[in-house]
Amino acid sequence: MITTNARKAAFASLLSLALIALMVSSGANRAHADDIPVVEITAKRFAFTPDKITLKKGQTVKLRLHSEDVTHGFFLRPLKLDEEIPAGQTIEVTVTPQTAGTFMTICDHFCGANHGNMTMTIVVE
Amino acid sequence: MKPSDRRSFLKITGASLGIGVLYSAYPAALAQGRVGDMFSILGRQNGEKVTPFSFVQLSDAHVGFNGPPDPLGTKAFEHAVDMINALPRRPDLVLFTGDLTHDTEDKDVHTQRMRQFLEISKRMNVPAIKYVPGEHDAGLDGGALYREFFGESHYSFDHRGVHFIALDNVSCAKPEIGSEQLAWLKKDLARFPKTAPIVVFTHRPLFDLRPDWEWFTSDGDDVMNVLSAYDNVTVLYGHIHRDDEHETGHIHHYAARSLIFAFPDPTAVTAPKKPIPFDKDHPFKNLGIRTVNVNGKSAPGAHSVAIEDVELTAREFRGINGVHQLLRNPDV
Structure with missing residues (x-):
């Protein structure tokens, strides 16, 4: 049986992964935004x-x-x-x-x- | 005088007959007096004394190729085989410098092309035929099928005092020898003295002939650095479907014509490479057999203790005229 705490922990993990992905993506965008065609x-x-x-x-x-x-x-x-x-x-x-x-x-x-x-x-x- | 003080020992002369290259290797000065001593020294160092012999280079048959510009298929290749069998002196060796077959992604079809190539090749009445792959033989599968038919794609052997080295610059798909083969080359050459006669045969040029036509080997300079430590090196190659002679330092490079169609002079054309159009009135025009005669005479001006530079003199007889010339001149 999955407890509420376990659900929270799982949600937090997913959120962390999403944030990491967003940071990587933003980094790539910054690289593209440095005026290099x-x-x-x-x-x-x-x-x-x-x-x-x-x-x-x-x-x-x-x-x-x-x-x-x-x-x-x-x-x-x-x-x-x-x-x-x-x-x-x-x-x-x-x-x-x-x-x-x-x-x-x-x-x-x-x-x-x-x-x-x-x-x-x-x-x- | 130390053997390493002498720059060369071997003379190679050649004549083109329209479908390949026949080379003869012989001591340029006959073994007499001190020269004889030198051959004895070289014989001991090389493991075998140099004695006269001849060999043929064929290249780029592309068995399985069809369509423009050449509608003749294997006819030039088969013609070359007939001409070699008709030579007044049987060559000891035939070296085939790649693109034996034309590529296809269908393994069964490529297998059939390899079989057809071998069936024609084995009609040559010569003691030994040696091969290296071209990119059309080995570029798509890393040389797996080629090795099933022909064995290892790089190797060496000695023949009558000359060291032959087969180099593979196609199997990794890019024009490259690679570090592993380069290490093998250094090890292979380590036992030879500086004066050893060496013939390298490979598919692509080992120098930048025309990189934008893929007529180069990316690590060819590394190979040349290894070979340049030796005084008597000749490199034979194919790929470019035309005659070419080139020098890098003291090393001579010679390309053979193809047996399927010809490419134009790379120095005269700026556009992308296109084959020379087929001439139905001269179906073998620009294709090549290049032959070399054996005369065994001392070269004019050769002095008594020197051993001659490796050199090649090409006399070209093209197409049907080449055949007639060969028949008229049994010494060729």
Whole structure:
């Protein structure tokens, strides 16, 4: 039989968990509110969406990379990007481009027959 | 004079015939006098004296590939096998530098492609055929199916005084050798003197040829750091479906043509990579057999105590012309 005290204790525990979750969430929001633009990129065999983004030289951006299917790579040597996007997951990477130009980013984690054509363009102005 | 004072001992010459590469390895100066002594020293240190022989490199057959740009399927591969069997001198070895098959997620279909590859490959009348995987063989399953058919994906062996090293830079799905294989490489080489003749064969280039086309190995510099301690290293690779020659320090890198379709010159193209269109009038154009002749003569200018640098001279005969040239010139 569950006593009133036990119910109170259980409620208090749930409340604590909810508060912790709220604090974590708020922390994440604060991180997003620090004026770093976020660019969402989705990887799905055999394309990135969008397939072209434009960044500003010297401006820091956060790339949020999401795989909709298998593990993909995200490789661009001039921007020192060499990321692994695990299957079905999202990762974030911060980059500050220092060189203007048009660069081709590739998936460098072999993902199937048309892997060699899985590219996207990053323009740095 | 210590053996380590001599920069090289081996000469490799080559000629391209349209479907692969045949190399010959031989002491550039015949074993006479002090040179003979040197070969004896090397023989003792390497465990075996270097004696002349030839070998062939084939690459990128992509068995199972169909559709544009190449409608010929396995025809170039089978043609290469026929040409190798017709060579006036039988090569000791065939090295196959990856992408034996084209990938598929259907394991049964990929198994069938591996079987078909082996069925054609085993028609070659040569004493030994050695393989490394390409990403189309091993990239999707970590090399599990490849190993069922071909055994370990990195290994080494000695042949007539030359140390051959197979490196796998595809099985972890990324263009990478990895720390474990790198440690194995260091251990494997530890028993050899600085002058040991070494041939490395792998799939992707071990240097940055064109990273935005995935023509690189991310930890290739680490491999080169290990290999650069040795005076006589030649690296053979595939993947790029075209001839290429490159030097990193004193190490020479040579790419073989494919047996399915060709890619353009990476230095002349800025756009994403696209295969060279199929030419129905020259169906084997830009595909490769590269062969090498054995002459065993001293290289001009070789001085008496030196052992020659490893070098490769490619003479290219393309397509049907290559076949005719081969038939006309039995020394090739």
